[in-house]
């Protein structure tokens with residue numbers, strides 16, 4: 001950003017110098033009129049080309065805050081079609097904030113930073129950081145506008161994430177504290193002690209699961225987790241996940257089926273891919289119908305995990321892969337869900353160069369479609 005300001009300042013100083021030289025040396029200029037003006041034009045064209053190559057929007061204003069030049073990036077930001085040289089900022093851009101910042105830069109004469117919002121042609125709001133500096137005593141002002149929309153979105157999602165984590169931690173913690181206080185404050189009914197201890201145990205398990213999922217997701221998102229990819233047969237991997245979840249499936253009367261060729265292999269990190277199938281099959285057992293069927297099936301280049309429960313409403317299908325998004329909040333919490341399972345699944349598959357989407361299963365239920373690059 002500082003580099004952009006310096007480039008713009010050089011360009012501005014150069015233009016001012018060219019104009020001054022032009023005035024002071026008028027006689028000489030007249031004599032060499034044709035040669036001089038063509039030199040000047042080619043220099044100005046070079047400055048313009050230099051500024052047009054910048055991704056930041058640049059506006060150079062003279063001492064009365066009239067536009068000397070703007071670059072292509074700035075024209076795109078404000079969707080400017082006509083030539084704005086010589087106009088005031090308000091005439092050309094109709095932006096009060098920018099006008100105020102330019103006036104401030106001119107009067108205060110120091111480098112400053114501000115922010116402005118613009119609505120793009122597609123109707124989306126974009127945020128720009130503005131850096132301004134006065135040139136010379138009062139010769140003019142340079143404003144450089146840098147698109148910081150993506151950074152702002154990241155900041156917002158980080159703040160939301162911290163808010164969600166705090167909320168998720170607070171509930172089990174306050175339950176654990178409440179029951180522990182009851183147990184440590186006699187008199188209480190002896191028979192209730194075991195019940196209270198079980199509640200404390202269940203919520204401690206939930207806290208542990210949440211913390212483990214948080215560690216996994218932060219490792220995946222920061223790119224710190226290394227994948228150890230080896231050719232892996234998928235059917236035995238799915239069957240070992242089934243074996244691990246057999247008791248849970250049985251408690252809901254759910255039948256687990258795997259239909260894929262025995263020689264189907266993919267170059268994957270087997271423990272991470274195991275986590276993908278564990279999360280998807282666990283969800284299918286939890287949210288699918290009682291006494292239903294959960295299937296893992298190879299379908300062309302994809303692998304599908306299906307159930308015959310209520311499925312996921314069309315409007316929530318993109319969002320279920322977001323951290324802490326739940327279709328049915330109460331059901332997810334009752335079943336001990338952390339709200340991070342599908343976000344982890346998506347990250348692992350992306351890290352393998354694959355992906356996942358969810359569709360409506362026929363005639364009913366959810367169908368998670370996994371793509372993994374072939375060996």
Ligand code: ADP
Pocket residue numbers: 279283284287288307309310311312320325326327328329332333336337338339340341342343366
């Ligand atoms: P959770 O820990 O809440 O299960 P997930 O990230 O695994 O978190 O899933 C997010 C949400 O997606 C769940 O809360 C649930 O509402 C929905 N969901 C996931 N799998 C299924 C499924 N097979 N059928 C219906 N809804 C599902």
